[in-house]
Amino acid sequence: MGAGQPGDRERPIIMTDRTITDPKTADPTRFLSHLELDQPDKTFLDSNELVINMGPQHPATHGVLRVILKLDGEQVLGTECVIGYLHRGVEKIAENRTYTMFNPYVDRMDYVAAVSNGLGYCEAVEKLLNVEAPPRAKYIRVILTELNRLASHQLWLGTHALDIGAMTPLFYTFRDREEILKIFEKYCGARLTTHAFRIGGCQYETYEGFERDVIKFLDFVPPKIDEYEELLTTNRIWLERTKNVGVISKADAIALGVTGPVLRASGVKWDLRKAQPYAAYSDFDFEIPTGANGDTYDRYTVRMEEMRQSLRIIRQAVGKIPEGPIMAKVPKVMKPPVGEVYHSIEAPKGELGYFIVSDGSTQPYRVRVRPPSFVNLQALDIMVRGALVADVIAVIGTLDIVLGEVDR
Amino acid sequence: MLNYITSYLSSDTTPGQAGNVFWAVVYILVVFGGVSVAVMAMNWLERKALAHFQIRLGPMRVGPHGLLQPIADAIKLMTKEDIIPAEADKFVFWIAPLIILCASFAVYIVIPFGPTHAITDLNIGILFMLGVSSLSVLGIVMAGWASNSHYPLIGALRSSAQMVSYEVAMGMAVVSAVLMTSLHGLGPYGVSAVSSGTGTLSMIGIVQAQQEQHVWFLFKFFPLGFIAFGIFAIAMVAETNRAPFDLPEAESELTAGFHTEYSGLRWSLFMLGEYAAMIAVSSIAVTLWLGGWYRPFPNTLTGETWDLVFSLFPGLSFLALAVIAFIGVRRMPKHPYFRVQTIGLAGFGAVLGLIGLILFAPPVRDRIQDIFWFVAKVAGFMYLYIWYRATFPRYRFDQLMKVGWKVLLPIGIGVLILTAILGVLL
């Protein structure tokens, strides 16, 4: 069983035919793996190639994801992802619920960062109704969304490190995430699937001591982030496991529609919070971290820096929450005029978009959720071509997918 | 008969050398029992220490602070159903863990706990140790093969490749240390003019060479001894398949390791073998570089008073443990549910204290010195193993092989050559 030459991984992955040099003649099937799964079974004794299955139940696939790998010894020749194990028909359900009734369903898609999902949906419907949430509601939304971004990145860091073998950061990040979840619980009663926002603003006024809790959290967490960095960023083994692993070039990333930290790590300085600001983000001053190589290490540094920038936004926001109402005037029975709207936000995982078609009745005619993880997962194949099996797990972790969102 | 037994007591060699079978068997049983107890203690320590590194508590319920957890685990594993895969090769399946166990335990024959406290002292001791500990690779391959499933087979092949690669680096480091035994000068850079040029491979001889040269080989020809020790320390972690070199047995990777198909008692034999191997290679490291059973500073801090001070350490350490146990008792919750645990912990503390007090008695004090210092040094290494596991991510397999062959081996050869040159020149 060839195990690959020990020196193979030393050579940088040279993107020869993968970058789009001439879009008009680039082969569209080059992004596919030629798995030949319909051929009669070949045992691995016949050839050097082996098809193995990382089944839906696997400790490292972050949910029910099935990845079929075609290996040559230890090197990956191609992958195919089989998804749909968590498909719950959310879009179909939306057609049978009113706009407000559908609001709790969106939390369940990306259940790790539920607040962002709610923000995207509420803002999309608000656009359709042509109302705008009052400034106070916008600030509260920003604070909660950024807190959720931090929580999502912390969960990502813990699980990603665990997949690579470092067991300890998981416990540290989950412990610090508890503080955020406590704030959510005090605010809206739920830790994970928060249903924090309503169409037109926020339902709940901030509780007594909200600013104080948030400020205390802002002082509590930066040393913790430093602690995670201390454990990992300069750790020699971490560097070897993540540098030049799962590289995706800028052109490939744009062609594949990858968004979020994955795109930013490949060098595209684009963030929807800056490019098309929504919900009071234009009031705040923050930076967009980018990476140079598009490898796993860059995605790691980009997300760590995003955590710090989130803290910066929250610090600016919590100091000056404006007074005023938290709910705009929306009719009790919402009947948006006939039309369609597409609104997207920068969720922790990428561009989360809602395309809502209204036919004038109380129930949406069609709700389409554009899930960032679904599109990002497509890039898995090209990122692990030529890598080793252990890298597949690292790359799945670094893409930061949530199967609830991929499958809806 | 009685003569046979008592005649040994007046000799000053190990039972093996004296040819006294009875005492050899006694020593074997003592070492075997000691290692088993050590493995259980190590199991507990690993779970507790790992948990505390990860901001959690670890086992707390089975016995006070989880002290009876290893016993519970052992009982559970022994009473589990023994599953053998249908297509497995039954004989090989049965014998594989036994081979690993025998290979790991056979090493203990030559480990010296004191100048005469070893089962035997072969004059090729270190060579014997390296050779026998390599036999466990055979057991691993047999385990992977007998499981008749390609994931354990891949894991077994990876494990064996890893172990074999790091043995080479280990060997280089060991040879450096053995070279140093042939020097007879004092101090880190001392080489005697009458250096006979003959060192010794016997374990006791190596430790005595360190005593004779008044320096731990760790500091000999500084930094060469230190680098050789470093190489051995890294290679021994890879030898025993422990983090960060535990890819072959990691759960979040695809292939689940050579012991996938083993359940219950057979699996516990693998774990026993692994921990025993850890203790064995740590003992080698301690013997070769850390001065074996000698107390710290036996030559710089000499004299009656210093001897007395250092001889109090065993008793003091057990008393310290007893004090910690009693602090734990005080901090136990006052709920009646915890009454049994509190009493248990207090009893445990009392036993520790009693042992501590016994260790203060002069006749015991003198004899226990060597064993205590040896065990203390090995215990330090055990803690380091756990620390590594908590801190480091895992190496990918090709990176692991790269480190073994392209980093450790060249450095090892370099250290060896430099040691030899220095030994001749100085």
Next chain:
Amino acid sequence: MVNTLKGQYGSGIREANSYLGQNYMVVEPSIVSELLQILRDREQFDYCVDFTAVHYPEREKQFDLIWILYSFARNERIRVKALIADGESVPSAVSIWATANWLEREVYDMFGIRFDGHPDLKRILMPDGWKGHPLRKDYGIIQQDQEWVRANLGIESGQ
């Protein structure tokens, strides 16, 4: 931009409007493929944000295919809509944007619209072998493919 495109395609572009500040174009399905290519190459819409469909069963052209495109350089989004009838198939956009691969598979899975030139058109979210296309309006909310459930899960689907 719209004017150049209109000049080029004339009646092919049925409508180009803006609703709530979002630009969209309704085009004939026959020119869709070329148009998307031009949008990517000339007008720099290099990022295909989303591709989806809506089902209007009472209309003659039952399906609305919607491409949502974004241009980094211009920082603007555009929706391209094409109306097709049931059973009609559309050229695949995979050769233009690689993202379209899974997006089109999902539209096929949910609506049954086929795409010519798609390298691997099969179901993505529903199990292989499922009959029916769930997001169509004539597919009930709790409807299931009883046969598939019986054959693969061995139970009677409760629906």
